[in-house]
Amino acid sequence: MRSRRSMCGIALIISGASIDCSSLSPDFPSLNQPLQVQHPILSVDDFKAALHRRGPDYFGSKKLVLPFNFKTEKSNEPLPINVEEAVELTNDCIASPNEVAQDDGFTVVNPAAELHFMGATLHLRGTSPVYQPLVDDSGNILVYNGELFGGLHVESDGNDTEALMHALGRCCSCRSGHKKGCSQQSYVPELLSTIKGPWALIYWQDSSKTLWFGRDAFGRRSLLVHWPTLDDCQLLLSSVSPPSSVEKYSDSDVEDRMIDLDFWAELSCGIYSIEFNASKHNNGCLAGAVRKHEWTNPLLKDLIKWDRAHVEPSSHEIYSHSFSVEREQHLMHQTYANGAPSELGIVRPSVSQPAHKVLIALRDSVMHRSILKPIFKMATSKTVDETLVPVAVLFSGGLDSMILAALLTKCLEPCYEIDLLNVSFDGQSAPDRISARAGLKELQRITPSRRWNLVEIDADLSNLTSETKHVVSLINPSKTYMDLNIGIALWLAAGGDGWVDEDNFIDHEQGYRRSKYKSKAKILLVGSGADEQCAGYGRHKTKYRLGGWAGLHEEMKLDMQRIWKRNLGRDDRCISDSGKEARFPFLDEDVIRTLLEIPLWEVVDLNQPSGRGDKKILREEAVEFYENLCHDDTPFVDPEPEVTKNFLTEEQQRKLIREFTDEEIKIVVFNEKEDSNPGIDDDGFNVAQLLGIEAGAFLPKRAIQFGSRIARESNRKNFGSNRAANQASAGSLAFHKS
Numbered sequence: 001m002r003s004r005r006s007m008c009g010i011a012l013i014i015s016g017a018s019i020d021c022s023s024l025s026p027d028f029p030s031l032n033q034p035l036q037v038q039h040p041i042l043s044v045d046d047f048k049a050a051l052h053r054r055g056p057d058y059f060g061s062k063k064l065v066l067p068f069n070f071k072t073e074k075s076n077e078p079l080p081i082n083v084e085e086a087v088e089l090t091n092d093c094i095a096s097p098n099e100v101a102q103d104d105g106f107t108v109v110n111p112a113a114e115l116h117f118m119g120a121t122l123h124l125r126g127t128s129p130v131y132q133p134l135v136d137d138s139g140n141i142l143v144y145n146g147e148l149f150g151g152l153h154v155e156s157d158g159n160d161t162e163a164l165m166h167a168l169g170r171c172c173s174c175r176s177g178h179k180k181g182c183s184q185q186s187y188v189p190e191l192l193s194t195i196k197g198p199w200a201l202i203y204w205q206d207s208s209k210t211l212w213f214g215r216d217a218f219g220r221r222s223l224l225v226h227w228p229t230l231d232d233c234q235l236l237l238s239s240v241s242p243p244s245s246v247e248k249y250s251d252s253d254v255e256d257r258m259i260d261l262d263f264w265a266e267l268s269c270g271i272y273s274i275e276f277n278a279s280k281h282n283n284g285c286l287a288g289a290v291r292k293h294e295w296t297n298p299l300l301k302d303l304i305k306w307d308r309a310h311v312e313p314s315s316h317e318i319y320s321h322s323f324s325v326e327r328e329q330h331l332m333h334q335t336y337a338n339g340a341p342s343e344l345g346i347v348r349p350s351v352s353q354p355a356h357k358v359l360i361a362l363r364d365s366v367m368h369r370s371i372l373k374p375i376f377k378m379a380t381s382k383t384v385d386e387t388l389v390p391v392a393v394l395f396s397g398g399l400d401s402m403i404l405a406a407l408l409t410k411c412l413e414p415c416y417e418i419d420l421l422n423v424s425f426d427g428q429s430a431p432d433r434i435s436a437r438a439g440l441k442e443l444q445r446i447t448p449s450r451r452w453n454l455v456e457i458d459a460d461l462s463n464l465t466s467e468t469k470h471v472v473s474l475i476n477p478s479k480t481y482m483d484l485n486i487g488i489a490l491w492l493a494a495g496g497d498g499w500v501d502e503d504n505f506i507d508h509e510q511g512y513r514r515s516k517y518k519s520k521a522k523i524l525l526v527g528s529g530a531d532e533q534c535a536g537y538g539r540h541k542t543k544y545r546l547g548g549w550a551g552l553h554e555e556m557k558l559d560m561q562r563i564w565k566r567n568l569g570r571d572d573r574c575i576s577d578s579g580k581e582a583r584f585p586f587l588d589e590d591v592i593r594t595l596l597e598i599p600l601w602e603v604v605d606l607n608q609p610s611g612r613g614d615k616k617i618l619r620e621e622a623v624e625f626y627e628n629l630c631h632d633d634t635p636f637v638d639p640e641p642e643v644t645k646n647f648l649t650e651e652q653q654r655k656l657i658r659e660f661t662d663e664e665i666k667i668v669v670f671n672e673k674e675d676s677n678p679g680i681d682d683d684g685f686n687v688a689q690l691l692g693i694e695a696g697a698f699l700p701k702r703a704i705q706f707g708s709r710i711a712r713e714s715n716r717k718n719f720g721s722n723r724a725a726n727q728a729s730a731g732s733l734a735f736h737k738s
Helices: 044-054 160-169 188-192 258-262 298-305 315-335 353-370 374-383 399-411 431-446 465-475 481-495 530-534 538-576 589-597 616-629 650-659 693-698 710-719 722-727
Strands: 006-015 018-020 058-067 082-086 112-123 141-146 199-205 210-215 224-226 235-238 270-278 286-293 340-342 345-347 391-394 418-424 452-458 497-501 514-518 523-525 581-583
Touching: 006 044, 006 141, 006 199, 006 210, 044 058, 044 112, 044 235, 112 141, 112 199, 141 160, 160 188, 160 199, 188 199, 188 270, 298 589, 353 399, 353 523, 353 589, 353 616, 391 399, 391 481, 399 418, 399 431, 399 530, 399 616, 418 431, 418 481, 418 497, 431 452, 452 481, 452 514, 465 481, 465 538, 481 538, 481 710, 530 538, 530 589, 530 616, 538 581, 710 722
Parallel strands: 018 286, 391 418, 391 523, 418 452, 523 581
Antiparallel strands: 006 112, 006 235, 058 082, 058 112, 141 199, 199 210, 210 270, 224 235, 270 286, 340 345, 452 497, 497 514
């Protein structure tokens, strides 16, 4: 059977053609002049080395040669092309067969263009992998890195890439929508606009001599671009920056060659095309102009705009909402005294219906991203003696990762173990390690039949010199200390090389034994997108205080519209480098739509303390889900503090609270009064409720660089102290001087 899905690292080199990028920006230089290029900075082997880490199972390459003396599509004469295939390539650079060497060291390329497609595959499911690049009978070529979760039908035993290739092959050659008399079903931008799920692709449409490329509307898959310049007229696309593009200019000559550190850029989300024609300029060299296309799916365009119908409540809406909630809860108490049945179990009267809707959407999102098809089970049935751990979770024990872990256990059969990947630069004392251990114990309590592996990945920044250089190339073009710290933490977590408790039971007081463990899961669930959509960042509270509901909405909208550039491309590259595929359930199209349909004041209430009002709807959702998941049907938040299960010692509780009050995040969770009992906050909640799974529901936001303590170690290493780093605004400071 065919592989259902696979992850891929993709790349393209275009040489020997004049590419006009002026439609994207007037700042792009005009290249209508004879093409003279030096030895290319990057070779095919450079791309192969970088892509092979993303797709270690197979590397394939196909080269398309376009001679200059061809007729346009209006002519009846076809364009002669030559497609060469090579699985293993050893040449140092892509070179035209018509090039002529000159004494001055330059190479003058005769008018012919080459398009070199590359794909490295990570086999995820099935018994017969589908290798890339794909070439169909019509001469179309596709390299694709993505998932089809909807919008395009794929047979149960089919392959996503093959299904997309078949659909693209049926598209017309029209570049501005269907022309009059066109008999084809669709055209490329229209088809790509229907896809649900993350993707990046490069596609050659032979009938129109057009190259199509792009990435999904939220940028969930990385695709970097080097636009042609006067120094390097090649157009390059790649899932990741090869290390050589950074290392060659990262030593003594960095000050003189600083412009080269900006060699790559994140490709803006969207669909692009280049139609190749013989140029009257540049000695008849092939030429093409880059054009960006609009999305055609109205529902997708609405999600991109990220407009919410109900942003600021009127006094009437507040009263109506309060009344409707009271009436709804009264009816639920009357009709379903013992709880109402739902798709997920019992719906508690105390939980809002909007939270339940979000929970259903998230459940479906996790299901799409983790469900194991029969073909996968057949492929693994021959190795029943091996431990099966197909999916892992990037795990801090906080709200987002606890929700993902709890949903995941509902989507996988009990025979599969689940790895919880946790990285620390401060041993057992890092806040994320403390909350992760508490979260593990709660997960063990509510799902005793599941084997959970908390993979403790301990790191020392001073011992990561070569690894840091490697991560610098992965996060490129990002270049701040914050990006580097996050990148290192993600890269280490995705590597999954750590320790697990031998008895699967962690108790500091009774002692425990750890053994080495390396996660083999190829799918990693990540909580990205939760903070942007549910106001989880500290600056959201500032915007709300200064600009009210409208100011908060605009800040959240800005976060969602730039997440592709600030977060997702970087995170995808760092995680995929370990041969794992990052999946973002909170950024599923249906989850985004569901949250946008809910009034903002039901999503968040920033008048409440941190850890309560921020991401309010997810905290309600966590309460509902864990109540449904518990076998004994006990409430998630115990109303009697004295019977609450304490999963941490008092000293651990106090340590974690201290960590959450430091200057890095400026959040006060706990203020102890003289006459109050230790561990009880102002609202009467036991602090243990903030630290178990209860902690997952009520812990404030803490970014991975702070929770793992890499930010503190980086500040000490690069600035001498946290204070000096704060004075230098280290988080936004570039680690390369400019």
